[in-house]
Amino acid sequence: MSTIWWILIIIVALVAGVALGFFIARQYMMKYLEENPPINEEMLRMMMMQMGQKPSQKRINQMMNQMNKVSEKKDKKAKKKS
Numbered sequence: 001m002s003t004i005w006w007i008l009i010i011i012v013a014l015v016a017g018v019a020l021g022f023f024i025a026r027q028y029m030m031k032y033l034e035e036n037p038p039i040n041e042e043m044l045r046m047m048m049m050q051m052g053q054k055p056s057q058k059r060i061n062q063m064m065n066q067m068n069k070v071s072e073k074k075d076k077k078a079k080k081k082s
Helices: 002-035 041-050 057-081
Strands: none
Touching (some): 041 057
């Protein structure tokens, strides 16, 4: 009978650890994205203006597409390693 109790305690602890880990990771990511938001078109426009360039919508679209392509390549490489 004591073996069954040990197994149940281990299973409950495992489930509790997974749930707790999920919520801690979720909270961490929400805080990180709040402090470091992903780059959007408005941020690119401001960066270009600060560098002394006149931002056109075509140039901003080109930069966003380039950034998305680089991001996709990194994701593909990470998936291949997994």
